[in-house]
Amino acid sequence: MQALVMDYAHGAAVAEHCHSDDQLIYAACGVMRVSTAAGSWVIPAGHALWMPAGVEHAVRMEGSVGMRTLLLPARVEGCEVIVVSGLLHALVLAASRLLEREASASAQALIFAELATAQRISAFVPIPHHPRLRGWCEAFLDDPAQDISLQQCGARLNLSARSVARLFQREVGMTFGEWHTHARVMLSQRCLAAGQPILAVALDHGYQSASAFAAMFKRVLGLSPRHWQLNTLQQRGVVR
Template sequence: MPEQTASDRIVVVSQDAHCFASGRHTHEQAQLIYAISGVVSVTTTDGTWVVPPSRAVWVPAGIGHETKSHATVQFRALLIDPADVKGLPGVCAVVEVRPLLRELILRLAALAERPGSADLGRVVTLLLLLELSFPPVEPLNLPTPQHAQLARLCEWIQSDPVRAVSLEEAASALHMSRSSFMRLFKRETGMSFAHWRQQARLLGALSLLADGQSILNVALACGYDSPSAFSAMFRRSLGRSPSEYFARPAGDQGSDPVLVRRR
């Protein structure tokens, strides 16, 4: 990915691509990853963030990560010297991208392509660092169990969201009683099996919706009998219908992030 200096404190990495995957890598600098359009996912050993354009991901210096998109995406990554950043998280975190922050990111990217006044670059950089805001992590997460057999079962369920795996079927796959499986699952993920399975479907649905697929196609691909059943689940989980969630009102550019957290 091309790197361009935007100021004496920030380097901009630009990527406009279809089905992009960076491979796992690290940076000496901290990184702010923001999708101008499309949806980008950032994966670390702790989990995966699926980030639409109203949020960005903060990746501290030295954290191994992979950046990926399953469809067309435009994103900008700002590499920031950690010595210049005080009081910001030492772990990966979600950044709220309000309209001002978005414009500052775009201005830095433009300055990287067409360098102008050094003073302007410094002022934009200072404003950007002051504007960074880290909201509480949304309660939409999908923990991955440490228990090896259970982790493989969860991976299999995620790979085939149409299949309705019952609690009894899941317990049988691990040669456990229903009650023992329920205790293990709760201990490993902090969720009930039914809740985890619904979250897994919702995560898959978000990526498909972001790719522009219809609600009907997404509902069927995620194992729901009808668009209305899917939309009802979506609204219960996120407080908005799918169309409202991905709407782009004036002054805003998208929707909330999804955190897939590994334990």
């Protein structure tokens, strides 16, 4: 196991790369967007992405980011986003010191025990492979408040609405509207994890009211944004 400590300014990016070991990419502060060929994961502060060995990925920072990374023996088959508990947070921050001591085996065992029981969240946004559509989707992730129709999307890409609809269904398995909603809900978790008010989160993600946002959030994730926020903050030890 190896520990890495890196701090980044807003807008900084890490070019596409991969590791021979699994990588736990932890946002101690700030928000990271981790992208692979399949799509993007939005990692709010207090969360981490467990990235399997050998997967090419790039990282972009939103706000000042304190990235703490552990390189681990391969254990996961697919990417998983976890809520980092207070104990796991302390272990990750102290990992570089702990792993140099005689107690390193105990520290590693405790880290893996925390990872095994950590709460998983859904944070993946699939991205089409079609070059123009992929570019549009990535731009939407930068500004999820924008209100755009299927026809307007097609006009911007110089494609018919029917072609755009077919591309979404074929490449991400969702309709245009389903992807639009899914992306907004996934992105909203970064603001909820920061403790922002529900109404502010709703408005920042293109909803006209907290109730409309809450209904869509619950449809996608199965619980209200308030319950999601409270559960996440409790898991991290921010509230009790």
